[in-house]
Amino acid sequence: MKLLTLNFVSCARKACKSSTSSFPLHPRDAELELVEMEFNPQFLQNMLPKLEWEALQIICNELALPTLPSSTPAASDLFESGGEGSSPAQPTQVARDLHKLLLETTIREGLLVCSNCGHEYAIKEGIANFLLPPHLV
Amino acid sequence: MSRPEDILPPDIYYSSTTARKYTTSSRIQHIQAQMAQRALSLLNLTTPSYILDVGCGSGLSGAILSSTPPEAGGPHVWVGMDISADMLSVALERGGEDPDTGNSDDGSEEGEGEEECQGDLFLADAGQGVPFRAGTFDAAISISAVQWLCNAESSIETAEGRLKRFFEGLYAALRRGGRAVCQFYPRDEGQKRMVAQAAIRAGFGAGLLEDGAGTKAVKVYLVCTVGGGDVAGGDITGVVEGMEGVEVDDTRRRVRRGGEKGMQKGSKQWILRKKDRMERKGMVVKATSKYTGRKRKIAF
Numbered sequence: 001m002k003l004l005t006l007n008f009v010s011c012a013r014k015a016c017k018s019s020t021s022s023f024p025l026h027p028r029d030a031e032l033e034l035v036e037m038e039f040n041p042q043f044l045q046n047m048l049p050k051l052e053w054e055a056l057q058i059i060c061n062e063l064a065l066p067t068l069p070s071s072t073p074a075a076s077d078l079f080e081s082g083g084e085g086s087s088p089a090q091p092t093q094v095a096r097d098l099h100k101l102l103l104e105t106t107i108r109e110g111l112l113v114c115s116n117c118g119h120e121y122a123i124k125e126g127i128a129n130f131l132l133p134p135h136l137v
Numbered sequence: 138m139s140r141p142e143d144i145l146p147p148d149i150y151y152s153s154t155t156a157r158k159y160t161t162s163s164r165i166q167h168i169q170a171q172m173a174q175r176a177l178s179l180l181n182l183t184t185p186s187y188i189l190d191v192g193c194g195s196g197l198s199g200a201i202l203s204s205t206p207p208e209a210g211g212p213h214v215w216v217g218m219d220i221s222a223d224m225l226s227v228a229l230e231r232g233g234e235d236p237d238t239g240n241s242d243d244g245s246e247e248g249e250g251e252e253e254c255q256g257d258l259f260l261a262d263a264g265q266g267v268p269f270r271a272g273t274f275d276a277a278i279s280i281s282a283v284q285w286l287c288n289a290e291s292s293i294e295t296a297e298g299r300l301k302r303f304f305e306g307l308y309a310a311l312r313r314g315g316r317a318v319c320q321f322y323p324r325d326e327g328q329k330r331m332v333a334q335a336a337i338r339a340g341f342g343a344g345l346l347e348d349g350a351g352t353k354a355v356k357v358y359l360v361c362t363v364g365g366g367d368v369a370g371g372d373i374t375g376v377v378e379g380m381e382g383v384e385v386d387d388t389r390r391r392v393r394r395g396g397e398k399g400m401q402k403g404s405k406q407w408i409l410r411k412k413d414r415m416e417r418k419g420m421v422v423k424a425t426s427k428y429t430g431r432k433r434k435i436a437f
């Protein structure tokens with residue numbers, strides 16, 4: 001599972017819907033893998049306003065990844081400013097770093113734990129198991 | 138012919154052999170790809186988007202989302218959910234030769250030019266809801282899956298209950314102005330209505346679009362929009378503008394649009410639709426070319 005996705009999943013249990021502590025889910029015993037993906041700065045720019053930066057910081061911290069800047073980059077941080085008029089804006093290192101973090105860093109094996117209800121979702125071969133036993137739906 | 142969802146629950150029906158057969162059949166690949174393309178065009182995306190694929194199976198539609206070129210608004214990033222672990226395993230296998238050997242392109246046994254699955258996969262039951270925070274996705278697509286929700290898997294569940302949880306979850310997980318297109322195979326008019334109603338009750342503006350209406354190969358698309366944001370026209374009547382054969386079915390009003398009757402007989406559009414229909418009946422039709430539907434010079 002990409003770290004991007006982890007910034008959007010929440011606990012599936014009905015009882016956790018209204019609780020703020022059901023997001024983000026916390027990785028445990030996570031085995032990370034870098035999976036290359038085509039660089040798509042436009043997609044990143046489109047996603048910026050939707051990111052929960054604080055949750056991303058928490059996750060990076062829990063996964064012992066390098067510390068992130070204190071606030072979400074702005075769209076203007078993703079592309080070099082100015083330049084020769086008509087040529088398309090060149091993506092910045094910030095954009096490349098963000099791409100690597102959100103789209104290429106994946107959890108291959110491990111658990112995701114809800115801190116509201118304690119439910120553990122297993123990730124195997126990158127696939128997260130979100131099937132709930134009927135009594136928890 | 139009996140419907141698979143009447144025989145077995147989906148996770149059992151799509152066992153590993155069925156999942157593999159399903160995914161390697163070029164006939165199925167072709168039909169699923171066509172429907173995914175159609176659904177994608179109905180989503181009308183103009184910029185790389187974050188898309189949920191419900192009942193993504195082995196990732197046939199996902200591959201289309203990932204490979205949409207920038208000129209067509211892509212490439213998109215998708216997340217798939219499916220209830221069958223075996224279908225998802227096939228998704229991982231597809232085109233996924235060991236990258237170190239570097240021979241993923243040629244010599245792969247399952248069809249040519251296949252790309253590795255790029256979406257994130259969730260083993261999840263859409264009838265239990267959609268486990269993403271509010272406003273996550275720009276759009277959602279679902280090909281040939283929603284009819285499975287109409288069969289309750291146990292006595293404590295009802296089809297209505299499962300549809301309700303799905304559409305309410307989907308509604309919340311889409312951003313304002315977001316759109317979902319679900320192609321599905323309703324058993325009958327009643328089931329078609331039940332699904333559309335469930336979407337409307339969850340808050341969607343919803344319309345049904347049918348390709349090849351009245352034929353055995355009819356394809357039903359439920360087009361759903363979340364109000365607010367930047368939807369053209371602001372509601373469903375804006376969404377279906379320019380579509381043919383769309384039945385706008387929301388709580389406010391119902392309109393039946395012109396459809397085929399309004400189409401000029403002999404026009405390229407008319408020919409394409411007719412060919413499509415014949416093809417689906419299993420007839421052989423000539424490949425479409427730039428000459429299709431053009432007036433020919435008379436020559437002997």
Ligand SMILES: C[S@@+](CC[C@H](N)C(=O)[O-])C[C@H]1O[C@@H](n2cnc3c(N)ncnc32)[C@H](O)[C@@H]1O
Pocket residue numbers: 147148151169191192193194195196197198218219220221224261262263264279280281282285286
């Ligand atoms: C006909 S296949 C279509 C797969 C894929 N969308 C395609 O076009 O190739 C139907 C899929 O829906 C999935 N499915 C059925 N019920 C489901 C449910 N309740 N939640 C999620 N997926 C489901 C099945 O496991 C199966 O993979």
Ligand SMILES: [Zn+2]
Pocket residue numbers: 011012013016022114115116117118119
């Ligand atoms: Zn929880």
